[in-house]
Amino acid sequence: MIDPKHIEAFAQIVGKENVYSDKAHLIAYSYDATRTRYEPDAVLFPRNEDDVSRILRYCDTNHIIITPRGAGSGFTGGALPANGGIILGMEKHMNQILEIDLQNMVAVVQPGVINMDLQKAVEAVGLFYPPDPASQEYSSLGGNVSENAGGMRAAKYGITKDYVMALRAVRPNGEIIRAGKRTIKDVAGYNTAGILIASEGTLAVITEITLKLLPKPKFTKAYMGIFPSVEHAMNAVFKSLAAGANPVAMEFLDSLVVHALKVKLGVDLPEDAGALLIGDVDGNVTEEVAFQLEILERAFKANGATDFHIAHDSDERNKLWFARRNASPSITIYGSKKLNEDISVPRSKLPEALNRIYAIGAKYGFKVPCFGHAGDGNIHVNVMVDGSNPKELEDGHKAIEEIFRLVVEMGGTLSGEHGIGTSKAPFMHIAFTEAEIGLFRDIKRAFDPNNILNPGKMGLPA
């Protein structure tokens, strides 16, 4: 329980109507997409950057823990108040698109803006914001920056960090920091925006984001390749890219996912497909689209594709993408609880990585349906267990740890796009040396000497 005098002080700063410590609010702000729960002591809705600064300064002085929160849709607990304290909620007031600058092709947004709202706003004026995490309909751009969100289009267009031109942020001591500029080149001073991206709200509270926009490509076509095995499909991925293909997306579904889509949703897919690759190519001229599709078709067929299908209209394209979009909901046929991890390995290691992951699953008797962003090496690995069976849960977590060790051994990372938060924190020692974790601690201390900002995340001290 927080001292009522602090609640009073917060009300002085942001107004009574923006401070909540009733049970309903504490519960509402206790969870995210991990389904783990940690109750905060209070929930504050700052109205502007000045509120953020004053709240932080107060909390720093009084050693009150703060967890910044966008939409609370994270998969690893980044926005959970794992050590209590207050939630700084950005969705209520700090949710405005401040500017779409057509001349310099940038958007300036507050952290609470929903990803899709920005995408729609810029597409309405002929521009394009590529990062499209699966959560794009409900995740916030502040969260996207804090976790360095990826998405389907990363194969061609990169991830959130590739679009962040500038940030405004508040340090725990209340100081306002501008990092970066509305210019493509800026090499004056340390790249503080670079370290704030993916820092999971542990270093500073982001209050404004300037994002790079692109011209919207004029033509897009979807494709699907059907392969006899995961190995064939994965070879086709890196061989087509090495041959010069530059697809917007190159998404992978394994045979378990294909089966689940047929059984659960009646999706019309070949029963004997060992793996599918589904994606888009784009271009400003139809010849570029054709050029891309030709490279893909050639490389897919040279690597055993039994079919290469091009969607010729938007209905056909929606049908292909329906399969990909429903991969995650369909696989619940394999177990009531899904232990899902978003590992990433160098693309050439995908065939071996997946085969070894299936072998780990088989050892414990689990189905491990896999799907995801093969074009950039980032695969969602789902160990399906019976959530009501403690032994299965325990084994499932053992399998996950084995998978992490394997991925790290193959030059991969614990997380391609979900982050570390609370849920992967126990595995940090697998991926990083003592020296590397020591550096993370030193960086954290430099930004936040009193450790009030989201402590205990990413394996950092609680």
Add this chain to the structure above:
Amino acid sequence: MIDPKHIEAFAQIVGKENVYSDKAHLIAYSYDATRTRYEPDAVLFPRNEDDVSRILRYCDTNHIIITPRGAGSGFTGGALPANGGIILGMEKHMNQILEIDLQNMVAVVQPGVINMDLQKAVEAVGLFYPPDPASQEYSSLGGNVSENAGGMRAAKYGITKDYVMALRAVRPNGEIIRAGKRTIKDVAGYNTAGILIASEGTLAVITEITLKLLPKPKFTKAYMGIFPSVEHAMNAVFKSLAAGANPVAMEFLDSLVVHALKVKLGVDLPEDAGALLIGDVDGNVTEEVAFQLEILERAFKANGATDFHIAHDSDERNKLWFARRNASPSITIYGSKKLNEDISVPRSKLPEALNRIYAIGAKYGFKVPCFGHAGDGNIHVNVMVDGSNPKELEDGHKAIEEIFRLVVEMGGTLSGEHGIGTSKAPFMHIAFTEAEIGLFRDIKRAFDPNNILNPGKMGLPA
């Protein structure tokens, strides 16, 4: 003078043949492209990462200052031993391309590799490393990363930081840090690679760089637009980009540069040109190249271009680029000393920025020929003075400070690609608040508590 016992200790670590403290070496390693001189106390050539680690640990313990150095071609003194100590020279041993990984399209290099050597090596296998600073023939990739080098192709392809996938680096205490992975997505732990880029050797010594490569586009064509005034050309820049053009390069020459090229080098250009835009477009199909040229031609002509010229063969292309490449050497006709700065502003501010820069020059009676990377907003501004006239030099520096203030007021940066080093350090307070500079100091202290790595750069404590 350094204590001879330290020289002995260094010889124990790297071998006698890699330690130099004779006057010839101290002079040879006392300068860079700024033409300012600071003599080191010794020059060491580490053979490998382990040498770097042991040297750093020794220096940290004994409080000996270290300045890492690649090719010493920097424009702002980043590699100068401004406070004495030792130079850690990467060009002698740590200069190997370790791997070109065709399957994952990455190159792994040591910091001493010359930019152009990597470009040639990857182009020989059909790949492409876009960052092309003007120094590409002689600058090292370690230096490119440490300064976050830009180049002509930044308009379409971005800058060095957009290609750094992973780094290995050594902290002053000798600890080896891996930052990033050979994967497109990696969000585990802080983005330490992000903060090492552009840190000018002040945080850690980079020992290995993993760079992203692209497929080499199949077709390239050069274009030139001739405009009656700088204002017309600059409007054409941001209006063509906003119309969807995505040129590889869009380089600007003003009328002073055009005049100098004609007078000094006899380049065949129209005498009455108020400004030129020269650049390349590329694509995998000729239709994409034609699409880009069409947008440019339309936007250029709508903004007053008197001519739009396409180079139809490589001879014509070389002729266009000859003018751009010789901009810098030709302008010496305006003064024996060039005070050159590489400011960057949001592209839409270019017309106003340049007019106000010329006005500052006129106030002091200086010619200020300008050229550079208009496509990304980064312009090289050259205040030409008589280097033998102390009053002119003093006025020139006043003009430079006025230009910096103007640029910052317009949302721009002190440096688009050259960095801060020693030469722009006095201007940091113009661009950054006390709080921001305080954060830089805190970051520096976190990485390098004893302040042995390249102290005094970027406005940080000496």
